[in-house]
Amino acid sequence: xxxxxxxxxxxxxxxxxxKKFILHVIFVVASTGLLSGVVYYxxxxxxxxxxxxxxxxxxxxxxxxxxxxxxxxxxxxIETIKERLQKLQILQYQQRLSVKLFNDLxxxxxxxxxxxxxxxxxxxxxxEGQATSNHWVAELIQRIHQLPGVTHLTLQETLTNPEDQSKxxxxxxxxxxxEFVTNPIDSSSKQNGKEKSS
Numbered sequence: 494x495x496x497x498x499x500x501x502x503x504x505x506x507x508x509x510x511x512k513k514f515i516l517h518v519i520f521v522v523a524s525t526g527l528l529s530g531v532v533y534y535x536x537x538x539x540x541x542x543x544x545x546x547x548x549x550x551x552x553x554x555x556x557x558x559x560x561x562x563x564x565x566x567x568x569x570x571i572e573t574i575k576e577r578l579q580k581l582q583i584l585q586y587q588q589r590l591s592v593k594l595f596n597d598l599x600x601x602x603x604x605x606x607x608x609x610x611x612x613x614x615x616x617x618x619x620x621e622g623q624a625t626s627n628h629w630v631a632e633l634i635q636r637i638h639q640l641p642g643v644t645h646l647t648l649q650e651t652l653t654n655p656e657d658q659s660k661x662x663x664x665x666x667x668x669x670x671x672e673f674v675t676n677p678i679d680s681s682s683k684q685n686g687k688e689k690s691s
Contacts, residue, residue: 607622627662647668
């Protein structure tokens with residue numbers, strides 16, 4: 494019987510299988526590299542887009558912080574202007590009341606009374622003068638008491654001048670004006686608030 498030599502056939506088959514395996518390995522490595530490259534490129538694009546978005550957010554935050562700082566500065570300026578305006582309004586209000594007070598005083602000057610000093614400090618008003626008798630001092634007190642807004646009316650001292658033969662009386666009268674204590678701006682704002690609520 495004739496013997497067959499299968500060795501060359503086996504060697505050729507092993508070469509083909511080895512070549513096929515190498516091609517498979519190369520394909521897997523190339524596919525893996527390509528997939529990794531695509532994934533890396535996609536992630537790079539996402540990271541870049543997120544970085545740009547973060548920069549825009551930071552720019553917006555910075556712009557809003559600057560606007561808030563400016564608003565706070567403007568709010569302080571507005572408060573300062575409001576305080577100055579309030580002081581000016583109170584001063585004008587008190588000046589008008591002072592004029593009204595002296596107009597009322599001129600209308601109640603008595604025959605037997607002379608004033609030597611008229612002083613106002615805030616809401617406190619002080620009269621010093623001389624009267625021919627206690628009757629005129631009492632009459633003056635009664636007229637002052639009838640003025641609107643007068644509170645805490647007191648006769649601080651009544652002295653008879655011993656050197657004067659006519660028995661004249663020196664007096665010092667002090668009282669408070671309620672209008673000077675009341676803030677006209679607060680009262681007007683409260684009144685406006687009541688009108689809005691009604």
